[in-house]
Amino acid sequence: MSDTPELVSICLCERILQDVFRKDAVTLVNVHNSVSSEGFPTLVPVLYAFAQLKGFNRAFTYQFKITDSKNAVISASNPGQVEALFSPNATHKVISAFSGLVLPAPDIYTISLEVEGKLVGSIPFEVDMVKMQQPSAV
Numbered sequence: 001m002s003d004t005p006e007l008v009s010i011c012l013c014e015r016i017l018q019d020v021f022r023k024d025a026v027t028l029v030n031v032h033n034s035v036s037s038e039g040f041p042t043l044v045p046v047l048y049a050f051a052q053l054k055g056f057n058r059a060f061t062y063q064f065k066i067t068d069s070k071n072a073v074i075s076a077s078n079p080g081q082v083e084a085l086f087s088p089n090a091t092h093k094v095i096s097a098f099s100g101l102v103l104p105a106p107d108i109y110t111i112s113l114e115v116e117g118k119l120v121g122s123i124p125f126e127v128d129m130v131k132m133q134q135p136s137a138v
Contacts, residue, residue, distance in 0.1 A: 005056045005060060005115050007121035013047075013050065037106075042127070044103060046097055047098045048096070049077065051094050051121075053092040054092075055088050057084055063077055064114075065111075066111055075101055077097070
């Protein structure tokens with residue numbers, strides 16, 4: 001087991017289901033890494049960030065952040081607290097929600113995960129403009 005958490009993965013999705021009896025059993029619904037909009041700013045009603053970290057033998061705090069291509073912070077999740085895991089084969093599953101996320105412009109945003117205030121990993125999140133489709137003449 002490491003003395004610092006090691007990132008296994010980060011996923012973005014529209015919904016997360018967690019088993020009531022087995023907290024380690026998690027279902028991600030509509031996993032994606034991009035959004036398209038006909039106009040900006042655009043509202044994303046809810047975006048969940050989910051990450052797994054290799055077993056870590058002490059409690060720690062974490063936070064997800066969304067930054068634009070100029071490294072300006074667009075949004076940050078509430079900090080979360082995770083309890084220690086004592087099995088070297090277990091993974092921490094950390095979840096945060098961005099509710100009412102307003103994206104100001106098309107861009108390649110970055111979703112990053114910080115543990116104890118230090119960056120442990122990130123993924124790109126592409127936001128692009130699509131043209132409104134005109135109804136076809138009948």
